[in-house]
Amino acid sequence: MVKTRIAPSPTGFLHLGTLYQALLDKAFAIRNNGKFIVRIEDTDTNRYVEGAVDALYKGLKWVNISFDETYIQSERLDIYKKHADELIEKGHAYYCFCTEERLTKLREEQSKKKVPPMYDKHCRSINIDEAKKRVDAGEKFVIRMKIPENTKILVHDLIRGDIEFDSSAVDDQVIMKGNGFPTYHLAAMVDDHLMEITHVLRGPEWITSFPKHKLLYDYFDWEMPVFVHTPLITDMSGAKLSKRKGHSSVDWFRRKGYLPEAVLNFISLLGWSHPEGKEIFSFDEFSKVFDFKDLSAVSPKFDLVKMEWMNGQYLQNLSDEEFINRLTSWLKYCISSEYQGATEFETHWTPNDYKLMLNFLNSLNDETKLLFAEINNQRIKKFEDLLPLNNFFVKDTEINQELLTKNKSKEEIKSHMNWFLSELENLGDWNLESLKGLEEKTVKRASELGWKVGEVFHPIRVLLAGSTISPPLFESIFIFGKEKTIKSLNR
């Protein structure tokens, strides 16, 4: 049975690269009727970040990727020790007593000589019985794997094919650290085997240490799973995504107001394309057609502009009701402690803005909420864009006189607004239909005045929204309410 896994280390927030792997792993598992598991690789006690595991699960939940099993490596220490000992017994690994100082000095010398920094196999010649005595005597040690000399190591990557390494370029890697924790190399290989992983999907940064992993499998006499090294998602400059730039974190997308399905759809198109050339498709559909072997080996650049376009497409396709649901939960998320505790991201929303917007939405009746969705879902790329456009709903705006009198004189505007105001006052029932009637009337007013149609709406818009940009005017007026509208128009 097919079984895939992600193996993130809890060192921060859910990384986009981890999400990418989770997406591909999960899709592949579904397609092959297999399982997908999560394994927390927390063998580096120094880099452990509080809350990182939690953030990982929350992130996966947000994108709705579920898993069948979960493991934590720090709870499996005895397993790794047993396997390291086995390697010692088989003569494929050895105890190393070199001190930190000696290794540092060694590296310095090597870099001075401009040779690749590698362990000089100093302890490899120590007799095993003597080494065991030193270990028993309490001397500090690590365990290193023996790399065979003068040989070629052939590994196979599903999308890159065979890759050959010369063993002289492979270091006698530490597999057990001084503190009794295994390094990635041992832990991951042991776990992948024990957990019966059939396809190992991992980042391309592992290719270099691939020969060590292959050797480990050989030493244990285990069958290798299929290895797939993903494309490396880079930023627009072609370098690894950095935390500084924000969008390496999945949380960044959530905070900006992207839809999880759009993010998933977008990253699925990196290093892969739909057989029918489709751009927009659901995860469900993706999991029916995706295969690891169709992945390309390039390092795609993450184009935020296209990401925004795609998110806009998803936003447009949301029903008005769903739009409100999503918007509401986004606002709540931003207000929540998750937001407060997270890394800060640049945004033009202040913490209070989220609350104002949520309160505003809650103050509307269901029908009006849907109208709000209707006039907005077509014109934003992500929820964050909502504020500038709908600012006037939640806070006082200032009037730019220059904007107001851009095409017409102060007096002309004044008289036109007086007319409009009196029409509003005498509207009768305050509903969308009557307002639409007034809208038509206002269009006719333009020809009566000899103005362009846009010119009769311009001052209304500027006075109402404090901006030349707003959602559709009369819908906005309806949502804003009679009293507040008249007050705004009167200034």
Next chain:
RNA sequence: GGCCCCGUCGUCUAGCGGUCUAGGACAUCUGGUUUUCAUCCAGAAGAUCGCGGGUUCGAUUCCCGCCGGGGUCACCA
């Protein structure tokens, strides 16, 4: 620097020896619809397939070299 991977429009990509005067999407530009913004519609421009050699009747597709980009050289993953 050693080793490894990669190299098609600005970006994501299709292409798996002839169908390619290289297709699609985003972005860009032009025009149209429109009361703002946006949407939407139509169209345009944009890639001598990194470069140079081979192999072949024929290379974007296969091989080699070069160049360029990236990755990696930890008791981090």
